[in-house]
Structures are given as C-alpha cells and as structure tokens.
Amino acid sequence: AQSVTQLDSHVSVSEGTPVLLRCNYSSSYSPSLFWYVQHPNKGLQLLLKYTSAATLVKGINGFEAEFKKSETSFHLTKPSAHMSDAAEYFCVVSGSSGGSNYKLTFGKGTLLTVNP
Amino acid sequence: GAGVSQSPRYKVAKRGQDVALRCDPISGHVSLFWYQQALGQGPEFLTYFQNEAQLDKSGLPSDRFFAERPEGSVSTLKIQRTQQEDSAVYLCASSLQRSTLTDTQYFGPGTRLTVL
Numbered sequence: 001a002q003s004v005t006q007l008d009s010h011v012s013v014s015e016g017t018p019v020l021l022r023c024n025y026s027s028s029y030s031p032s033l034f035w036y037v038q039h040p041n042k043g044l045q046l047l048l049k050y051t052s053a054a055t056l057v058k059g060i061n062g063f064e065a066e067f068k069k070s071e072t073s074f075h076l077t078k079p080s081a082h083m084s085d086a087a088e089y090f091c092v093v094s095g096s097s098g099g100s101n102y103k104l105t106f107g108k109g110t111l112l113t114v115n116p
Numbered sequence: 117g118a119g120v121s122q123s124p125r126y127k128v129a130k131r132g133q134d135v136a137l138r139c140d141p142i143s144g145h146v147s148l149f150w151y152q153q154a155l156g157q158g159p160e161f162l163t164y165f166q167n168e169a170q171l172d173k174s175g176l177p178s179d180r181f182f183a184e185r186p187e188g189s190v191s192t193l194k195i196q197r198t199q200q201e202d203s204a205v206y207l208c209a210s211s212l213q214r215s216t217l218t219d220t221q222y223f224g225p226g227t228r229l230t231v232l
Contacts, residue, residue, distance in 0.1 A: 004158075042225055043207070043223040044209075046222075049218070049220065051218040090158050090159075102147065102149070102219070103161050103172075104151075104221060105161075106159050108156075108157055109156075109158050
C-alpha cells in the first residue's frame with residue numbers, strides 16, 4: 001500500500017520569499033505523484049503531476065516539484081510567494097496493487113500562509 | 117467549459133435522517149469518484165464508477181452509504197440514518213478516461229455535511 005507524509009502542517013512565508021512544501025511518499029510500485037491546492041470554499045485544483053517522465057515537473061502559477069526516488073520525496077517549491085498562494089496544499093500518490101491505479105492517497109495537507 | 121458541480125453545497129441533517137448528495141461530472145468523462153474529507157484531513161477514497169458500473173466501493177465506511185450513477189453521468193451519494201461521524205466534506209471528481217495511473221482527476225467544490 002502507498003502512503004504520503006507531508007512534513008509540515010503549516011508553513012508561513014513572507015510575500016516575495018521562496019516557498020518549500022515537503023512531501024515524502026511510500027509506494028511498492030512506480031507511483032504517479034500530484035500536488036493539489038485547495039482554496040477556501042473551492043474545489044481541489046491540480047498544480048502539477050509526475051508520471052515517470054522528467055523528474056523536475058513544472059506546474060501552474062510558477063510552482064514546480066522534483067521527484068527524487070532515492071529520497072522518496074516530491075517537494076513543492078516556488079521562487080517567490082504571492083498573496084494569492086495562501087491555501088491548503090495536498091501531496092497525492094496514485095497507484096496500488098490489484099489494478100486500482102485510480103486510487104488517490106492524500107497527505108494530511110500543508111496550510112500555506114503568506115504574510116505581506 | 118464547465119467543471120464538476122455538486123449540490124447542495126451545504127447540508128445540515130439531524131441524526132438519523134437520510135441525505136442525498138449530487139454530483140455532475142464534466143461532460144464526457146468516463147470515470148467518477150467520491151471522496152470524504154474530514155475536518156483537518158486529506159480526502160479519502162470512497163468509491164469509483166466507470167460509466168454506470170460501480171467498480172470499487174471498498175472505501176464506503178458502512179452499509180449506510182450507497183452510491184449510484186445509473187446513466188453514466190450524474191451520480192448520487194446517499195447516506196442513510198446519518199450519524200455525527202458522517203459530518204465531513206464529500207468531494208466528487210471525474211476523469212476523462214478509464215482508470216489509469218496518470219489520469220488527472222478534476223474535483224468539484226464539495227458538499228459540506230453537518231449532522232447534528
């Protein structure tokens with residue numbers, strides 16, 4: 001079975017400074033990995049996904065993530081935070097035994113606060 | 117185009133009442149998923165449909181939970197004899213293809229269920 005650990009429940013940054021949201025995964029298979037963002041009262045929006053192609057994945061709104069198999073990590077970064085980035089971020093892994101590739105396993109989320 | 121929509125957005129039920137939550141997926145999407153998101157947690161998988169067939173209901177927490185998608189488009193999640201522990205946000209997602217490891221799931225805004 002696969003699992004996801006988001007190492008920080010809350011990250012606070014100042015506007016214009018870099019963002020780092022950490023994620024470690026556990027999977028018996030070659031996983032697909034995703035980052036989703038959830039703004040208050042809005043649906044989950046896909047930021048980016050890794051599907052065994054390039055290990056450095058670029059997403060929307062300037063976010064990117066690097067898949068590191070040796071470290072079983074998939075950390076999310078952004079060079080310069082914007083006030084509109086304040087939201088809950090979820091690291092997600094898909095793929096499991098028995099052919100249920102569609103099952104997404106979510107981390108518990110990291111709340112990003114951006115201070116002016 | 118239109119995204120995934122869900123109704124109602126908020127539902128308050130007295131313990132013991134039955135509730136029905138509706139999901140309208142993106143038009144033409146083959147796969148449909150339901151997730152349950154408890155307060156402060158990441159979403160957890162409930163069930164999966166491919167067209168009208170319910171292929172996986174392993175995540176449904178009890179036999180009080182029932183989901184259907186009779187014509188392969190709109191889906192309804194029904195909860196009978198609601199309990200306080202059913203209070204959560206119920207998320208619906210759809211994806212274009214049949215279940216694949218890399219397919220993107222598009223989420224609706226969710227229905228927040230509060231059981232008093």
